[in-house]
Amino acid sequence: MRLDVSEVNSYTVQQAINEGAAKVGAKTIKEGVHLVCAALKLYDIAPVLSVTCPARKPKLKDLPTAEQVMSMVRGTDIELPCLLAMWLSLRMSEVRGLQFRDLNGNVLTVCRSNIYFDGRNIVRDVNKTYKSTRRLTVPDYIKQLIEAVPHKKEDEFIVQMEYQTLRSKFYKLLEERGYHITFHDLRHLSASVMLMLNIPDKYAMERGGWSTNSTLKSVYQHTFSDERKQVDKKIDDYFNSLLEVLNKE
Known part of the structure; x- marks a missing residue:
């Protein structure tokens, strides 16, 4: 106007x-x-x-189950980025922003974004919000996938696939299975799993890096390390049980 x-x-x-x-x-x-x-x-x-x-x-979607997604991506070259989004609640930009130096033992620091915009990658040493910068305990299965990625330098990206390639392969798998979701819906699926497991809001928000109550309620108190380990174990046990089911098939 x-x-x-x-x-x-x-x-x-x-x-x-x-x-x-x-x-x-x-x-x-x-x-x-x-x-x-x-x-x-x-x-x-x-x-x-x-x-x-x-x-x-409100957007109403029929999301596939976590088990269906794990079965879909199992053994593919996009398994790692999909599990980082669904298991650890990472955004696409956070998944693509991870570098090998961010993994120390079993602790992964999410502190960087790799955003695809206007045909090019824009790397920022900040995340979407203040609370998006966080440390997560990496389950052994995902750690093994990370360690299997060839690299020479610690500042190389863990997920080296270009945005358009990752997106294209993801939607191709979805089409083959008849699913209709976006990559970001994997993060929503992660939130749904935590809800199903009765994970307290404060831990779910810390794990996913949410800072407003638009998706989950606001965090008003500190999350203690011992309790946080129990939360991580509960979530990891769930996804590991899905892996065991898939291994038996």
């Missing part, structure tokens, strides 16, 4: 929101309003806006 700054008010912004709601999602609309306000604030302009953004529509 080609408006003079003096014309930015509740009415014109609401008009823009209503027009945009027919084209883009509620999250994009909300971020757009925040961007406009932040830009104006740089010039000491702070309009008092009383607007209503569209509510986010």
